[in-house]
Amino acid sequence: MFAYTTPLIGGLLIGATAVALLYFLGRIAGIAGIVWGAISAQPDNAWRWLFIVGLICGPVLYHLLAGVPNPPDSPLPWWQAVAGGLLVGFGVKLGSGCTSGHGVCGLGRLSPRSLAATLTFMATGIATVYVIRHLLPGYLP
Amino acid sequence: MKAIIGLLCGIVFGVGLAMSGMTDTAVVLGFLDVSGQWNPDLAFVMGGAVLVTLIAFRFILRMKRPLLNPRFSLPASSVIDGRLLSGAAIFGIGWGVYGYCPGPALAALTYMDNKTAMFVVAMLIGMALANKAAPG
Numbered sequence: 001m002f003a004y005t006t007p008l009i010g011g012l013l014i015g016a017t018a019v020a021l022l023y024f025l026g027r028i029a030g031i032a033g034i035v036w037g038a039i040s041a042q043p044d045n046a047w048r049w050l051f052i053v054g055l056i057c058g059p060v061l062y063h064l065l066a067g068v069p070n071p072p073d074s075p076l077p078w079w080q081a082v083a084g085g086l087l088v089g090f091g092v093k094l095g096s097g098c099t100s101g102h103g104v105c106g107l108g109r110l111s112p113r114s115l116a117a118t119l120t121f122m123a124t125g126i127a128t129v130y131v132i133r134h135l136l137p138g139y140l141p
Numbered sequence: 142m143k144a145i146i147g148l149l150c151g152i153v154f155g156v157g158l159a160m161s162g163m164t165d166t167a168v169v170l171g172f173l174d175v176s177g178q179w180n181p182d183l184a185f186v187m188g189g190a191v192l193v194t195l196i197a198f199r200f201i202l203r204m205k206r207p208l209l210n211p212r213f214s215l216p217a218s219s220v221i222d223g224r225l226l227s228g229a230a231i232f233g234i235g236w237g238v239y240g241y242c243p244g245p246a247l248a249a250l251t252y253m254d255n256k257t258a259m260f261v262v263a264m265l266i267g268m269a270l271a272n273k274a275a276p277g
Contacts, residue, residue: 004181004182004185006160006161006162007160007161007162007182007183007185007186007189008185008186008188008189009160009161009189010156010157010158010159010160010161010162010163010186010189011157011161011185011186011187011188011189011190011192011193012157012189012190012192012193013153013154013156013157013160014154014157014158014161014186014189014190015189015190015191015192015193015194015197016153016157016193017150017153017154017157018190018193018194019193019194019197019198019201020146020149020150020153021146021150022198022201022202022207022213023197023201023204023207023208024143024146024207024208024209025143025146025147025207025208025209025210026206026207026210026212026213026214026215027207027210027214028214028215028216029150029154031242031243031244031247032243032268035243035247035265035268036268036272039265039268040272044143046143046144046147047143047144047146047147047148048147049147050144050145050147050148050151051147051148051150051151051154052151052247053148053151054147054148054149054150054151054152054153054154054155055151055152055154055155055158055244055247055248056151056155056247056248056250056251057151057152057155057251058151058152058153058154058155058156058157058158058159058248059155059156059158059159059164059248059249059251059252060251061152061155061156062155062156062159062160063159066160068159070252071162071164071165071166071167071168071249071252072165072167073252073254073256074166074167074239074240074254074256074257076166076239076240076256078255078256078259080238080239081239081256081257081259081260081263082259082260082263083235083238083239083263084235084236084238084239084240084241084260084263085235085239085241085246085259085260085261085262085263085264085266085267086235086263086264086266086267086270087231087232087234087235087238087267088232088235088236088239088241088242088243088246088260088264088267089235089243089263089264089265089266089267089268089269089270089271090228090231090232090235090267090268090270090271091228091229091230091231091232091233091234091235091267091271092228092232092242092243092268093228093267093268093271093272094224094227094228094231094271094274094275095224095225095226095227095228095229095230095231095232096216096218096225096228097216097229098232098242098243098244099187099236099242099243099244100242100243100244102229103187103190103191104187104190104191104194105194105198106216107191107194107195108191108193108194108195108197108198109194109198109202109215110195111216111219112219112221113216113218113219113220113221113225116221116225116226116229117225117226117228117229118229120226120229120230120233121229121230121232121233121236122233123230123233124229124230124231124232124233124234124236124237125173125233125234125236125237126173126174126175126237127233127234127237128173128233128234128236128237128238129170129173129174129237130174130175130176132237132238133174133177134176134177
């Protein structure tokens with residue numbers, strides 16, 4: 001079987017969700033935006049909270065039905081999780097979107113703004129991993 | 142009805158993330174590690190997702206309104222400014238530091254690793270800090 005079938009189908013499902021959300025609710029499936037909307041108590045908010053509940057339940061369903069084991073816990077230290085989380089949260093709020101909002105939905109709308117954002121976070125993501133894995137000594141894989 | 146759509150979309154999105162490997166930080170960091178042992182999985186995830194939105198959004202956005210709401214809620218801004226680019230740059234650094242972007246981090250909460258919970262709490266604090274530093 002084609003080695004990339006599962007990532008490809010996973011991607012198609014993510015795309016289908018974005019399509020359904022736009023078709024039914026007229027909303028962009030940007031997770032950063034949905035989360036911020038949920039915690040900042042926007043009006044008409046039930047769908048956001050339930051989306052988040054579904055997002056957390058979805059993987060359980062997949063691993064159960066497909067019989068695929070959960071991925072291993074990250075080998076990285078806790079402070080790296082905290083640092084990564086702070087930067088991700090700060091960045092997506094400042095830049096108005098994340099991988100799903102700018103990447104999947106923005107590119108789908110042919111938005112130049114989202115293309116610029118996507119190229120930027122891809123570039124700094126790649127640069128960061130390069131520095132941590134290949135330039136810093138004593139890297140833990 | 143809107144709430145049910147939200148729930149169903151969340152579930153399918155979560156299934157898609159788990160299936161695509163994005164809830165595994167090793168897969169994500171392997172994709173970003175272009176000069177190491179590059180893992181191309183994410184290119185297929187992004188490619189598959191964008192393929193679907195690229196085709197279907199054209200038809201949906203020709204509708205007068207979405208099915209269950211009076212109007213489309215689309216981003217109003219079209220300016221590429223310092224705020225957008227610095228935000229995206231900072232986000233990318235955080236993505237490379239741990240291997241999660243917001244969706245996979247939330248979806249991975251289900252695996253009950255404490256570090257994922259720490260990541261999510263820190264992410265919410267980061268959002269609130271950005272909102273305080275540069276509201277809007």
